[in-house]
Amino acid sequence: CTGIVGFKNGQMSMWQYNADTNTATDLANWGSQYDSFLATGPLLRLGGTSMTNVKTGSSSFDGVNPRSMIGRTQDGTVYMVVVEGRIANADGLKIENMLNLAEDLGLVDAINLDGGGSSTLYVNGAGVVNRLSGGSVRRVPNIIIAK
Numbered sequence: 460c461t462g463i464v465g466f467k468n469g470q471m472s473m474w475q476y477n478a479d480t481n482t483a484t485d486l487a488n489w490g491s492q493y494d495s496f497l498a499t500g501p502l503l504r505l506g507g508t509s510m511t512n513v514k515t516g517s518s519s520f521d522g523v524n525p526r527s528m529i530g531r532t533q534d535g536t537v538y539m540v541v542v543e544g545r546i547a548n549a550d551g552l553k554i555e556n557m558l559n560l561a562e563d564l565g566l567v568d569a570i571n572l573d574g575g576g577s578s579t580l581y582v583n584g585a586g587v588v589n590r591l592s593g594g595s596v597r598r599v600p601n602i603i604i605a606k
Contacts, residue, residue: 461501461512462475462487462498462502467493471537474505475502480522486498504568509563513558523579525574526542527539528557528571529569530567539580542580578594
């Protein structure tokens with residue numbers, strides 16, 4: 460996890476996170492400033508700059524997989540993106556392809572979220588709108604709800 464996405468008063472912020480140098484006190488301080496936040500990653504773009512360390516070194520993670528990402532444009536428009544994979548006619552993307560997609564969408568800030576079978580996009584009134592790699596919705600520890 461190389462980044463944090465935080466939400467306060469309907470606004471989204473992102474910043475870099477380093478588990479080797481940031482402490483539990485840092486996390487507690489950030490937690491007191493935001494309505495909610497999530498440490499995840501890798502961070503793909505920050506302030507309009509693409510990250511150079513998006514690969515983790517894990518072939519299973521860096522390879523082609525279903526993926527999820529959240530990001531925002533300069534005007535504050537938030538994108539919640541799910542890429543289907545491991546199903547017919549949808550292989551997924553490599554992590555560096557997600558970086559390219561964030562650039563193509565014009566996202567100034569973007570972060571990779573949990574992927575694989577956890578990549579699910581639910582729209583109120585429509586239900587799950589993507590095809591799930593595992594065939595059914597699975598339990599996940601974190602969700603982001605947009606109103």
